Amino acid sequence: MTSQEASAFRIAIAGGGIAGLTLALVLKKFKNDKNIVIDLYEARHKFSESGAGITAWLRTRSIFDTLGLGENFEKRTASPRMMFRKGNNQDPFFFYEFEVPHGSATLSRQDMLDILVDDLSPELLPYLHIHLCKKLVSYEQDADAVVMHFEDGSSAQADILIGADGLASPTRKEMYTKMSEDMRGIDPERADILKKHCLPSWIGTHAYRALLNHRRIEKINPNNIFLNQLIVGFGVRQHIISYPISPEVINILFFDTSPNSIDKPLQGPSMVPSSKEEIMALYKDWEGDAREVIETIDDTSRWAMSHVRALPTYVDCRVALVGDSAHAMATHLGAGAGQAVEDAYILGHILADPIVNKDNVIQALNVYDTIRRPIAHDVVEESLRLGGVYELDPTAMREDMDSAKLEAGDREELQKLVSVFRDITTVHFTGMPENDWYQARAMLYGRLHKQNGHL
Ligand SMILES: Cc1cc2nc3c(=O)[nH]c(=O)nc-3n(C[C@H](O)[C@H](O)[C@H](O)COP(=O)(O)OP(=O)(O)OC[C@H]3O[C@@H](n4cnc5c(N)ncnc54)[C@H](O)[C@@H]3O)c2cc1C
Structure with a gap:
């Protein structure tokens, strides 16, 4: 370690997914000559994303623009x-067609990750150390530092640890286990609540995911409605989302919700192999075009969708959570990656700011929590609600809406769903992430100046 590195502000990031990589890039963009060293620990042997398509909204795209990645992204x-x-x-019918609002665009998940990785070449970043095959298993912290322990038996130290380790986040598990243990002797009931936040909970929905071969479907039926557009097929406790991710490939998801099962603990593994027969049995009453594409499926898996709902904090002293680790959500709104990017943008800006140092970083992390947590919580809840709208769930509807009419396919009533969709997606265009940073910055300077005795 060089002497410059020894005196540096050391930031450890656990997880090299969308949140972790974006955070590294935001630090690169805004750190100027601040002496920061980043250690990024990724459990896998390379940066990779599973799953197919992803939606990005204008807010996310504006951050990519700021990072200088806009052109690559648009391509x-x-x-x-x-x-x-x-x-x-x-008796199927379309009841609305529109350009998706708020600058929505689709791309493959691996493409999104590649755009970030391409900008992270180690030659450009002498202060970034990438450690692959390094799986975080636990950490401990004191007033001055965090010590991380990895599956291979090694340990490392940093001034702060950012848990960007996804849905099953070991950082969140460790954080909430420790907070629960600390609370046990004071308030056992509260300790039990904290313990529950260690793990994500099932939203009550299974999604069957598959990639369809465009040419194969075209041969069977060149007019099949799933060939070209982004389609949301509305049903009762079921819905379909389908959109092309390349000229040859269509990404499709069949959702199936069990009544009264939200937030029940998940029984069994979150992902299991499935079959077209299983999907067909569930979707046997659906329209012919849907059954036609199901028949072409060679490979599919059943995924139990989970979320991380309403964590009471994203920060415990020198450790903070970002991305799915803090707020994994149902995919219905297509906002999980966007929220991960927004976390990274605000947190990266804060950590790169010249006012933040090893001594006041705990207050700085709390500013991140204050700004980002309410926004991300909202998106988690709205994502869930949008799934309810697609599945004609009465609890997701407005008071002026009639579920029986919706189920019966009353066209006028179905039109009302469009305005509900617009209301829900509005969370993505009320302001830009830049405004959240201005707010965070004012709070940061207010709190840290007060602490330093300035008025
Ligand atoms: C099928 C599907 C469809 C989706 N569609 C959309 C969409 O349309 N729009 C959208 O915005 N979002 C979507 N999402 C959600 C989005 O993919 C996630 O919200 C996003 O990937 C979160 O990024 P992340 O970096 O927090 O987590 P992840 O991308 O999961 O990355 C976590 C990283 O941490 C690593 N890691 C895990 N454990 C450890 C450990 N112990 N030590 C070190 N590293 C570790 C993992 O290997 C991984 O690289 C979808 C998700 C799925 C599954």
Whole structure:
């Protein structure tokens, strides 16, 4: 370690997914000559994303623009028109078609990660140390530092640890286990609540994911409605989302929700192999085009969708959570990656600011928590609600809406769903992340100046 490194502000990031990599890039963009060293620990042997398509909204795209990645991003995205269809019987029809609002665009998840990785070349970043095959298993912290322990038996130290380690986050598990243990002797009931936050909970929905071969479907039926557009097929406790992710490949998800199962603990593994027969049994009453594409599926898996709901904090002293680790959400709003990017943008800006140092970083992390947590919580809840809208769930509807009419396919009533969709997606265009940073900055300077005795 050089002497410059020895005196540096050391930031450890556990997880090299969308949140972790974006954080490294935001630090690179804004740190100027601040003496920061970043250690990024990724459990896998390379940076990779599983799953197929992803939606990015204007807010996310504006951050990519700020990071200088906008052009690369635009090259890889598409903006298909979105079509709402009532498709769960033999009398299917489209009831709305529109350009998705708020600058929505789709791209493959691996493309999104590649855009970030391409900008992280180690030659450019002598202060970034990437450690692959390093799986965090636990940490401990004191007033001055965090010590991390890895599966291979090694340990490392940093001034702060950022848990960007995804849905099953060991950082969150460790954080909430420790907070629960500390609370046990004071308030056992509160300790039990904290303990529950260690793990994500099931939203009550299974998603069957598959990639469809465009040419194969075209041969069977060149007019199949799933060939070209972004389609949301509305049903009762079921819905379909489908959109092309390349000229040859269509990404499709079939959702199936069990009544009264939200936030029940997940029984069994979150992902299991499945079959077209299983999907067909669930979707046997749906329209012919849906059954036609199901018949072409060679490979599919059943995924139990989980979320991380309403954590009481994203920060414990020198440790903070970002991305899915803090607020994994249902995919219905297509906002999980965007929220991960926004966390990284605000936190990276804060940590790169010249006013923040090893001694006041705990207050700085709390500013991140104050700004980001309410926004991300909202998006978690709205994501869940949008799934309810797609599945005609009465609890997701407005008071002026009639579920029986919706189920029966009343066109006028179905039109009301469009305004609900617009209300929900509005969370993505009320302001830009830049405004959240201005607010964070004012709070940061206010709190740290007060602490330093300035008025
Ligand atoms: C099928 C599907 C569809 C989705 N669609 C959308 C969409 O349309 N729009 C959208 O915005 N979002 C979508 N999402 C959500 C989005 O992918 C996530 O919100 C996003 O990837 C979160 O990024 P992250 O970096 O927090 O977590 P992840 O991308 O999961 O990255 C976590 C990283 O941490 C690493 N890691 C895990 N454990 C450890 C450990 N112990 N030590 C070190 N490293 C570790 C993992 O290997 C991984 O690289 C979708 C998700 C899925 C599964």
